[in-house]
Amino acid sequence: MLRFFLARVATxxxxxxIIIALAFFLMRLAPGGPFDTERALDPEIAKNLRRIYRLDLxxxxxxxxxxxxxxxxxxxxxxxxxxxxxxxxxxxxxPVSATLGAKAMLVAIFAGAALGxxxxxxxxxxxxxxxxxxxxxxxxxxxxxxxxxxxxGFGLTLHALPVxxxxxxxxxxxxxxxxxxALPQIAIVxxxxxxALRDALAMPHIRTLRAFGMPRYHIYIHAxxxxxxxxxxxxxxxxxxxxxxxxxxxxxxxxxGMGRYFVDGALGRDYTLVMGTVIVVxxxxxxFNLIVxxxxxxxxxxxxxxxxxx
Amino acid sequence: MDAAAKPLLRVRDLRVSYGPxxxxxxxxxxxxxxxxxxxxxxxxxxxxxxxxxxxxxxxxQAVTTGSAIFEDTELLALSRRRLDALLGRRIAMVFQEPMSxxxxxxxVGAQIGAILRLKxxxxxxxxxxxxxxxLDLAGIAEPGRRVHAxxxxxxxxxxQRVAIAMAIACNPDxxxxxxxxxxxxxxxxxxxxxxxxxLKQSFGMAMxxxxxxxxxxxxxxxxxxxMREGEIIEAGSAAEVAANPRHxxxxxxxxxxxxxxxxxxxxxxVLLRAENIGVRFSLRGGLLSAAREIKAVxxxxxxLGQGRTLGLAxxxxxxxxxxxxxxxKLVPASGMIRFDGRNLxxxxxxxxxxxxxxxxxxxxxxxxxLSPLMRVDDIVTEGLRVHEPAMSRSARxxxxxxxxxxxxxxxxxxxxxxxxxxxxxxQRVAIAxxxxLKPRLVVLDEPTSALDRAVQIGILALLEQLQDAHGLTYVIxxxxxxxxxxxxxxxxxxxxxxxxxQGPAREIVERPREPYTRALIAAALLAExx
Numbered sequence: 120m121l122r123f124f125l126a127r128v129a130t131x132x133x134x135x136x137i138i139i140a141l142a143f144f145l146m147r148l149a150p151g152g153p154f155d156t157e158r159a160l161d162p163e164i165a166k167n168l169r170r171i172y173r174l175d176l177x178x179x180x181x182x183x184x185x186x187x188x189x190x191x192x193x194x195x196x197x198x199x200x201x202x203x204x205x206x207x208x209x210x211x212x213x214p215v216s217a218t219l220g221a222k223a224m225l226v227a228i229f230a231g232a233a234l235g236x237x238x239x240x241x242x243x244x245x246x247x248x249x250x251x252x253x254x255x256x257x258x259x260x261x262x263x264x265x266x267x268x269x270x271x272g273f274g275l276t277l278h279a280l281p282v283x284x285x286x287x288x289x290x291x292x293x294x295x296x297x298x299x300x301a302l303p304q305i306a307i308v309x310x311x312x313x314x315a316l317r318d319a320l321a322m323p324h325i326r327t328l329r330a331f332g333m334p335r336y337h338i339y340i341h342a343x344x345x346x347x348x349x350x351x352x353x354x355x356x357x358x359x360x361x362x363x364x365x366x367x368x369x370x371x372x373x374x375x376g377m378g379r380y381f382v383d384g385a386l387g388r389d390y391t392l393v394m395g396t397v398i399v400v401x402x403x404x405x406x407f408n409l410i411v412x413x414x415x416x417x418x419x420x421x422x423x424x425x426x427x428x429x
Numbered sequence: 430m431d432a433a434a435k436p437l438l439r440v441r442d443l444r445v446s447y448g449p450x451x452x453x454x455x456x457x458x459x460x461x462x463x464x465x466x467x468x469x470x471x472x473x474x475x476x477x478x479x480x481x482x483x484x485x486x487x488x489x490q491a492v493t494t495g496s497a498i499f500e501d502t503e504l505l506a507l508s509r510r511r512l513d514a515l516l517g518r519r520i521a522m523v524f525q526e527p528m529s530x531x532x533x534x535x536x537v538g539a540q541i542g543a544i545l546r547l548k549x550x551x552x553x554x555x556x557x558x559x560x561x562x563x564l565d566l567a568g569i570a571e572p573g574r575r576v577h578a579x580x581x582x583x584x585x586x587x588x589q590r591v592a593i594a595m596a597i598a599c600n601p602d603x604x605x606x607x608x609x610x611x612x613x614x615x616x617x618x619x620x621x622x623x624x625x626x627x628l629k630q631s632f633g634m635a636m637x638x639x640x641x642x643x644x645x646x647x648x649x650x651x652x653x654x655x656m657r658e659g660e661i662i663e664a665g666s667a668a669e670v671a672a673n674p675r676h677x678x679x680x681x682x683x684x685x686x687x688x689x690x691x692x693x694x695x696x697x698x699v700l701l702r703a704e705n706i707g708v709r710f711s712l713r714g715g716l717l718s719a720a721r722e723i724k725a726v727x728x729x730x731x732x733l734g735q736g737r738t739l740g741l742a743x744x745x746x747x748x749x750x751x752x753x754x755x756x757x758k759l760v761p762a763s764g765m766i767r768f769d770g771r772n773l774x775x776x777x778x779x780x781x782x783x784x785x786x787x788x789x790x791x792x793x794x795x796x797x798x799l800s801p802l803m804r805v806d807d808i809v810t811e812g813l814r815v816h817e818p819a820m821s822r823s824a825r826x827x828x829x830x831x832x833x834x835x836x837x838x839x840x841x842x843x844x845x846x847x848x849x850x851x852x853x854x855x856q857r858v859a860i861a862x863x864x865x866l867k868p869r870l871v872v873l874d875e876p877t878s879a880l881d882r883a884v885q886i887g888i889l890a891l892l893e894q895l896q897d898a899h900g901l902t903y904v905i906x907x908x909x910x911x912x913x914x915x916x917x918x919x920x921x922x923x924x925x926x927x928x929x930x931q932g933p934a935r936e937i938v939e940r941p942r943e944p945y946t947r948a949l950i951a952a953a954l955l956a957e958x959x
Contacts, residue, residue, distance in 0.1 A: 323524065323526055323530045324531055326486070327530045327592075327595075329486055329516075330486055331516055331544055331595070332512065332513035332515065332517040332548070333543070334513070337543065337547060344532075344534050345532070345534060419533070420581070421533060421579070
């Protein structure tokens with residue numbers, strides 16, 4: 120298992136490096152720069168600014184310096200919010216986004232798995248029909264349609280929940296954004312779970328358990344364990360989807376998370392801020408996939424076995 | 430009537446239907462304590478459905494009627510709960526596929542232990558200890574270590590032993606074995622059969638043995654029930670049915686043994702010569718362990734004349750399929766291969782391509798080797814599109830029809846998909862796909878192993894017919910010496926990557942030198958029931 124873990128980490132590190140390099144150079148290829156404004160800056164001032172932020176150095180040298188700073192955990196100064204470093208901006212925003220994302224994922228996993236289980240236990244029953252119907256809606260309705268509907272319903276009509284803002288993470292403020300973010304994932308997880316569990320229940324080793332008259336809960340333990348693999352594999356992708364979804368959700372609900380830095384940073388050519396968000400998001404996705412791989416290996420002894428290099 | 434003579438299981442007029450389709454049409458039989466009843470029939474005859482129906486193990490859509498009385502209990506009238514209380518404890522089953530009938534995600538100890546805990550109400554500790562004893566009883570070496578193994582770490586025979594250990598865990602009165610040896614190599618199958626017979630004796634169990642092989646069951650069963658299309662068409666004591674079969678179908682099943690090849694061709698020009706062929710797979714080492722190499726094929730030399738058939742015999746893992754692939758240059762191999770006077774050793778993929786049409790391959794699994802997304806005519810003519818790209822659509826279609834006729838299939842079947850055909854029909858399609866290119870050498874990798882005996886004989890006859898008509902050269906791979914004997918001029922017996930014995934077919938079968946060859950012959954003849 121340790122070897123499996125090390126092998127996965129060994130592939131994640133170069134992947135992260137490639138992402139950093141790609142983001143760095145692509146960003147510089149884009150036309151425009153961080154100090155472009157409506158009115159052209161005085162050439163002397165522009166030159167000074169470029170020198171201060173070391174943008175006048177050769178590109179490879181800039182990249183090398185960036186990597187050195189990164190190795191010390193320093194994401195550099197923001198080029199747009201000039202009084203702040205990227206680290207300072209993230210120190211405030213990252214916990215907000217992480218809370219939102221983690222809760223959405225948890226809701227998606229538990230609600231999705233429960234719905235899927237209900238659907239698989241009685242094929243053609245009410246549970247199955249609810250899963251199918253809800254899943255279709257969850258998948259086809261985009262976040263920017265669901266969010267205003269929820270705001271209208273629970274915020275403006277029922278006055279039950281605030282329509283926006285973060286309010287230092289009060290739970291009332293979290294309900295709607297977490298729900299919005301989780302809904303499509305609930306739908307996908309429920310469908311995956313239902314399909315995987317149905318397949319698992321039809322497997323010959325489940326028939327063996329039935330033939331031995333084993334109790335129902337015991338049969339479901341075996342079937343669930345077999346069904347978890349495809350669901351868990353999807354969770355890596357779900358994490359990435361939640362991260363991108365959060366950009367929209369945070370904007371709609373006016374939440375001070377990472378999402379706005381994504382957009383603002385890219386539009387303002389705030390090189391360091393964009394690099395920072397890319398690294399954080401990439402690291403999060405890689406980390407989540409690593410966790411998924413570990414869970415899969417723990418669930419299925421054959422994964423551990425097959426992953427041994429031949 | 431004393432207790433010993435009282436029937437353990439009485440099945441009367443059992444019927445199973447799925448909607449309008451009835452698959453079991455009024456089956457009746459009686460099983461006494463300690464006896465073995467065999468239900469024999471080909472695939473689709475309803476033999477498994479009968480048993481699963483009686484035990485309430487069929488899917489919801491199935492409707493089971495009639496009567497199945499176990500001791501004094503009507504099984505069909507029992508609630509799920511009461512039935513579950515009987516299953517595993519008094520009645521246990523062993524299934525055909527040892528690969529899939531165990532849960533791959535749990536150790537075998539955990540799976541046997543679960544039955545002991547939930548069915549025999551043993552404590553966790555007692556269950557583990559008993560699981561080891563059961564593995565030992567089932568003939569697993571080092572049970573103390575193997576109890577922690579996962580199914581994928583075991584061979585097919587070992588897995589079936591685990592399944593048997595599960596079945597005898599609660600000392601059942603009735604053991605139902607559904608084709609328990611069909612998926613296994615012949616020598617392994619023989620040992621599993623011995624084990625079952627021994628355990629039946631020592632545990633005093635009655636057994637229902639389901640099989641397609643009448644020759645096999647008549648050695649172990651007290652009574653035989655021959656099923657066809659959902660009905661028992663002949664029943665009686667095993668000796669009686671075997672010696673004096675009344676029904677034509679039973680006679681067909683009994684005779685369903687490929688006959689030894691009558692004539693062999695000699696002094697044909699050499700078509701294929703291989704010298705010192707070696708195939709290695711390397712298992713790359715990890716941080717601490719050194720790299721290891723596995724010699725799948727090790728220094729094999731052979732020579733095959735035009736129009737002759739070489740039979741490669743051996744069990745799974747002996748390297749026979751790898752050797753065949755190496756001969757066709759489908760896996761990298763060391764050594765020298767000459768085909769039709771040309772040295773293939775140095776040819777790369779592109780240089781091999783024109784030669785490919787003269788060297789074709791037919792695989793074992795007619796279910797897996799045909800794409801379910803392509804129609805039969807597209808499957809059959811796919812090679813033509815590569816090797817004769819100029820051929821028009823209508824000409825290809827005519828060739829497809831001819832090719833199907835040649836393998837004795839209705840040409841109209843070419844508009845269907847493989848999943849609409851039976852196993853035997855599919856294998857004929859796979860053969861047609863190879864034959865349409867008019868090859869000179871055809872490698873047949875277990876071409877009949879997935880098929881019923883009667884279908885096997887048809888396929889073997891077809892192969893012989895095609896060989897006579899086109900002067901084909903065959904390399905036929907099988908674990909079943911009965912099949913090889915039926916078609917081969919020469920036999921090479923493989924074990925652990927080497928050819929341990931090689932010679933004219935008759936000589937090998939009648940005067941084997943190696944003990945391993947003798948074991949293979951004994952196993953093949955055991956299956957034959959002689």
